[in-house]
Structure formats: C-alpha cells, structure tokens
Amino acid sequence: MSLLDAENVTRFYGEFEPCGDCVDLTGPTHGRNQCPDCGTVVGCADVDLDVERGEVLGIVGESGSGKSSLAEMLALDLAATAGNVEFASYDGNLLDANYEERVDLRNTNVGMVHQHVRDGLNLEFTGGGNVAESLLAAGWRNFDEIRARVRDLFEETEVPVDRMDDPTDTYSGGMQRRVQIAKAIANDPELVILDEPTTGLDVSVQARVLDMFRRIQREQDVATIVVSHDLGVVRLLADRTVVMRHGRVIESGLTDRVMEDPQREYTQTLINSVI
Ligand SMILES: Nc1ncnc2c1ncn2[C@@H]1O[C@H](COP(=O)(O)OP(=O)(O)OP(=O)(O)O)[C@@H](O)[C@H]1O
Numbered sequence: 001m002s003l004l005d006a007e008n009v010t011r012f013y014g015e016f017e018p019c020g021d022c023v024d025l026t027g028p029t030h031g032r033n034q035c036p037d038c039g040t041v042v043g044c045a046d047v048d049l050d051v052e053r054g055e056v057l058g059i060v061g062e063s064g065s066g067k068s069s070l071a072e073m074l075a076l077d078l079a080a081t082a083g084n085v086e087f088a089s090y091d092g093n094l095l096d097a098n099y100e101e102r103v104d105l106r107n108t109n110v111g112m113v114h115q116h117v118r119d120g121l122n123l124e125f126t127g128g129g130n131v132a133e134s135l136l137a138a139g140w141r142n143f144d145e146i147r148a149r150v151r152d153l154f155e156e157t158e159v160p161v162d163r164m165d166d167p168t169d170t171y172s173g174g175m176q177r178r179v180q181i182a183k184a185i186a187n188d189p190e191l192v193i194l195d196e197p198t199t200g201l202d203v204s205v206q207a208r209v210l211d212m213f214r215r216i217q218r219e220q221d222v223a224t225i226v227v228s229h230d231l232g233v234v235r236l237l238a239d240r241t242v243v244m245r246h247g248r249v250i251e252s253g254l255t256d257r258v259m260e261d262p263q264r265e266y267t268q269t270l271i272n273s274v275i
Pocket of ligand 1: 013014033041042043044061062063064065066067068069070229
C-alpha cells in the first residue's frame with residue numbers, strides 16, 4: 001500500500017452555494033477555475049495522486065493552478081470540499097480527521113514547510129524555541145534532551161548552533177527556511193510537505209537549501225511532496241511529478257519523462273518558459 005493515496009480531492013472557495021455544475025464548467029478545457037454560473041472558485045477538483053514511502057512527488061503549475069490548496073489539504077491545514085485520502089498512519093479518510101486527530105498527525109506524522117515563514121515559525125521566538133515547540137507538542141519533556149535534539153537538528157539542517165538562542169527574526173531568509181525544515185523533520189514524520197521551498201531566497205541560497213534537503217531526504221528516506229512553480233526545484237528533488245492547471249492534474253509521470261517528453265502542450269510551454 002502507498003503511504004498516501006488521494007482520490008477526487010476537491011476544494012471550492014466562495015461565498016455562495018455551489019450550483020452543482022462548478023466542476024463541469026471549469027478546468028483546462030474551459031480555461032478557467034471560476035464557475036460562470038455561481039461564481040464559485042474551484043481551487044482544485046478531482047485530484048488523484050499517490051505517494052510511496054521514501055518517494056519525492058513534485059507538484060508544478062502556474063500561479064493559481066491549485067497547488068497550495070492541494071498541499072494544504074494534504075497537510076491537514078485546510079478543510080476539503082470532497083475527496084478521500086488514505087494515509088498509512090490513519091484509519092479512515094484523512095480529510096475527515098477531527099481537530100485533535102489533525103493536531104496529533106501534524107505533530108508526529110506530517111511535517112510542513114510553509115511558503116511564508118510567518119505561517120511556519122514564530123519569529124519572536126528563538127530558532128531553538130521554534131524547533132523545541134514541535135518536540136514539546138510530540139510529548140518531549142526533558143529539558144536537556146530537548147536541547148540536545150534541537151542541537152542535532154540545527155547541525156543536520158546546517159543552521160549555526162551558536163545562533164540557537166537568538167530570536168528567529170534576526171536570522172537570514174535561508175536560515176529561517178532551514179529552521180522550518182528542522183522543525184518539520186523534528187519528530188521523524190513519514191511525510192514532509194514543502195510548499196515553494198525556495199521563494200524569496202537568493203539563487204545561491206536556494207541551491208544550498210535544496211542540496212541540504214535532498215541530503216536529508218535521502219538519508220532519512222522520508223516521503224516528500226514538493227510544491228513549486230519552479231520546474232528546476234521539482235526537477236532536482238522529485239522522482240515523479242504532477243502538473244496542474246486550472247485546478248486539475250493535467251499530466252503526471254516520472255519527472256525525467258515529464259520534463260523530457262511532455263505529453264501536454266501546456267507542460268511543454270511551462271518547460272520552454274524556463275529553458
Ligand atoms: N481563501 C481563498 N478564497 C478564495 N479563493 C481562493 C482562496 N485560496 C485560494 N483561492 C483561489 O483558488 C485558486 C487556487 O489557488 P492556490 O493558491 O491553490 O494556487 P497555487 O497554484 O498554489 O498558486 P500560487 O503559486 O500563486 O500560490 C486561485 O484561483 C486562488 O485565487
């Protein structure tokens with residue numbers, strides 16, 4: 001069985017009652033993600049995907065194609081409109097998990113690295129404090145053991161250990177991203193979700209963060225979903241890739257195949273736009 005198996009994952013946005021035809025009237029064939037009848041925005045619809053243990057799955061697509069909506073639902077940060085997600089550590093549909101179960105799963109089984117640092121870290125806390133928060137949430141109580149684990153995680157993610165007790169808002173963007181990764185992997189989750197892991201970083205810093213994550217991913221064999229509009233990021237990290245457009249998956253396959261022999265014109269356009 002896959003680590004995660006998602007079917008028909010759908011998310012609507014809007015103030016009005018969906019008319020019932022929103023999915024049929026949106027998507028790549030219509031070139032839009034907003035229902036012309038009722039105004040509902042279809043963030044994503046009917047998304048099927050699976051993630052094997054230890055595998056990296058990339059999700060690419062232009063801005064607004066539904067990548068973050070999908071990632072946030074899988075990270076249990078956003079309620080789904082419909083869908084079924086089987087996850088190895090959960091009995092039942094993951095999308096139906098109640099509040100306590102979500103908190104529990106997020107603390108121990110699913111690590112999330114948010115696109116915006118403020119969504120993932122408390123910048124007034126120390127860097128070490130942010131990582132310790134994850135450990136405390138998972139039940140760690142011994143002060144010395146927590147310090148030692150945070151120190152190890154800083155070393156692992158290449159954050160200077162002597163900055164551990166400094167407020168996180170004094171860290172560089174690259175260091176803050178690394179602290180988010182340290183926090184995400186603190187409790188050895190089975191799945192890590194990286195949402196736009198390089199946004200806002202200089203090119204040289206991006207490369208170092210990606211190299212660091214790739215090393216950790218391989219050493220720990222942790223399954224990862226990496227969401228990015230940047231094909232270079234996905235090409236570097238992902239074994240398999242799904243391409244999204246107007247809220248739908250339009251192509252999927254081994255990353256090398258998708259990049260070298262895209263079956264859809266849109267994928268080809270995406271690739272051409274970065275070459
Ligand atoms: N809270 C919301 N309320 C209304 N519409 C939303 C909301 N969040 C997302 N959307 C819409 O859903 C669609 C998909 O957005 P989403 O953020 O998932 O795409 P994305 O591919 O991650 O884009 P980006 O790369 O810009 O973050 C977009 O049209 C977006 O405007």
